[in-house]
Structures are given as structure tokens and as C-alpha cells.
Amino acid sequence: MSNGDHVRVRAYGDLDVFIGERELTAPFGSPRSVKDLLEALGIPHTELGVIVVDGRPVGFDHLLTGGERIAAYPPFHELPIPPQQTVVPPPIAPRFVLDVHLGTLTRRLRLLGFDCLYRTDTDDAELARISVEDARILLTRDRHLLMRRKVVHGYCPRSSDPDEQALEVLRRFRLGGRIDPLTRCVPCNGRLHRVDKGDVVDELPPRTREHVEEVARCDACGQLFWPGSHLEAIDIFLSRAGRVR
Ligand SMILES: [Zn+2]
Numbered sequence: 001m002s003n004g005d006h007v008r009v010r011a012y013g014d015l016d017v018f019i020g021e022r023e024l025t026a027p028f029g030s031p032r033s034v035k036d037l038l039e040a041l042g043i044p045h046t047e048l049g050v051i052v053v054d055g056r057p058v059g060f061d062h063l064l065t066g067g068e069r070i071a072a073y074p075p076f077h078e079l080p081i082p083p084q085q086t087v088v089p090p091p092i093a094p095r096f097v098l099d100v101h102l103g104t105l106t107r108r109l110r111l112l113g114f115d116c117l118y119r120t121d122t123d124d125a126e127l128a129r130i131s132v133e134d135a136r137i138l139l140t141r142d143r144h145l146l147m148r149r150k151v152v153h154g155y156c157p158r159s160s161d162p163d164e165q166a167l168e169v170l171r172r173f174r175l176g177g178r179i180d181p182l183t184r185c186v187p188c189n190g191r192l193h194r195v196d197k198g199d200v201v202d203e204l205p206p207r208t209r210e211h212v213e214e215v216a217r218c219d220a221c222g223q224l225f226w227p228g229s230h231l232e233a234i235d236i237f238l239s240r241a242g243r244v245r
Pocket residue numbers: 185186187188189190218219220221222223
């Protein structure tokens with residue numbers, strides 16, 4: 001095998017989950033961009049933070065000609081890297097669109113106060129379109145959906161557990177300080193607004209009437225919420241989320 005017949009790729013952080021190993025030698029044919037090559041190996045571009053080719057940080061369009069050594073890193077928060085040396089797009093507001101398999105994650109993120117669009121009748125093309133046109137971060141475990149060219153902001157939750165997935169999203173987009181529970185309707189994504197307990201006392205369950213001081217109503221569907229209007233397991237989740245920085 002001559003030098004130009006292959007490239008060597010090393011995956012840092014947890015990017016090995018996408019290619020199955022930390023380091024590999026990949027056969028190389030005709031020239032292609034480094035983004036194309038890494039996606040062909042299984043790493044969606046949304047998961048990349050820094051790409052280094054032969055010791056030099058490059059952009060997605062950097063053309064490979066064979067024989068290169070490529071290092072792929074996830075987005076870093078810890079290291080002060082100049083933005084022009086990363087492939088991370090400028091951040092957008094933490095609003096999300098989720099695919100049909102992430103219904104429970106949707107509910108967790110709404111519980112934390114985040115705006116999450118979720119519909120069960122949306123196909124991949126529509127999800128990608130909404131993500132771009134509505135400036136929402138696309139959350140999906142379908143890496144081929146994240147590889148769609150137009151998708152800019154996205155994330156593939158690694159865990160299959162919804163609580164862990166929500167914590168991953170908080171860490172990845174640095175949202176620990178932006179959690180605002182009891183501001184977003186979990187079933188419908190509407191905004192909640194505080195209401196006077198006295199005005200809604202007839203709508204509250206008898207035991208709740210005595211114990212609850214804060215009550216909020218959804219602008220969109222009218223449902224009432226109060227602290228503890230969910231399962232104990234959710235309280236445990238909320239306290240874990242509150243510790244993410
Ligand atoms: Zn609602």
C-alpha cells in the first residue's frame with residue numbers, strides 16, 4: 001500500500017462511538033473533503049469541534065489528496081481555542097427540534113424550561129428544514145439525519161436513557177445556568193405563567209390546595225402545574241440537572 005492509498009484517522013473524546021475504534025487506517029480513492037471522509041466513516045459533521053490534518057487545524061472543505069493524518073475532536077469547552085481554528089458554528093439560542101424517537105427527552109427538556117418542537121408526523125427532510133429555517137438545534141440519534149448537508153446545529157445523544165440524554169444536552173450546549181423549571185408546558189411546549197392560587201383553587205386536587213403556593217397555567221392548553229405536580233423520579237432528575245455547569 002503506497003502512502004497516498006490511505007489516510008490515518010484518530011478520533012478523540014467520545015467520537016470513537018461513531019467509528020467503533022479510536023484509530024484506523026482508511027483506504028483512500030479520489031480527492032474529497034475532510035468532512036466527506038469523516039462522515040463516510042460515520043461521524044456526523046455536527047459532532048465535530050476541531051479537525052487537524054497533518055498537524056494543522058482545517059475547515060470542513062479542506063481537500064484531502066491521500067496519505068494525510070487526520071485527528072478529529074468533539075467541540076471543546078475547556079480549551080481556549082480560537083473560533084477560526086474550530087468547525088463549530090456560532091452558537092444559537094437553545095431551542096430544539098427532536099425526532100420521533102425522542103419523546104421522553106422532549107419532556108425532560110421542556111421540564112427544564114427549554115423550547116422543544118416535537119411532532120410525530122415529521123419526516124427527515126422536514127426536521128432538517130425546521131432546524132435551519134426555525135433556528136433550532138436538531139436532536140436525533142439518527143446520524144444520517146445529522147449528516148444532511150443543510151443541518152448546522154445538531155447533536156446525537158449517546159445514551160439511550162432520557163435523563164442521561166438531557167444531561168448530555170445540557171453539557172454539550174452549556175445550558176446548566178439556563179435551566180428554568182416550571183416555565184414550559186411539558187405536554188404541549190406552551191409557556192407557563194404564574195396564576196393566583198385563589199383564582200384556580202377549585203381546579204386543584206384537594207390535598208394540593210393545602211400544600212401548594214405556586215401555581216402556573218399553560219397559555220396554550222390551559223393545564224395547571226405546580227411544584228411536585230410530577231413524579232418523585234422527576235425531582236431527582238431536576239436536582240441532577242441543577243448540578244450541571
Ligand atoms: Zn400546554
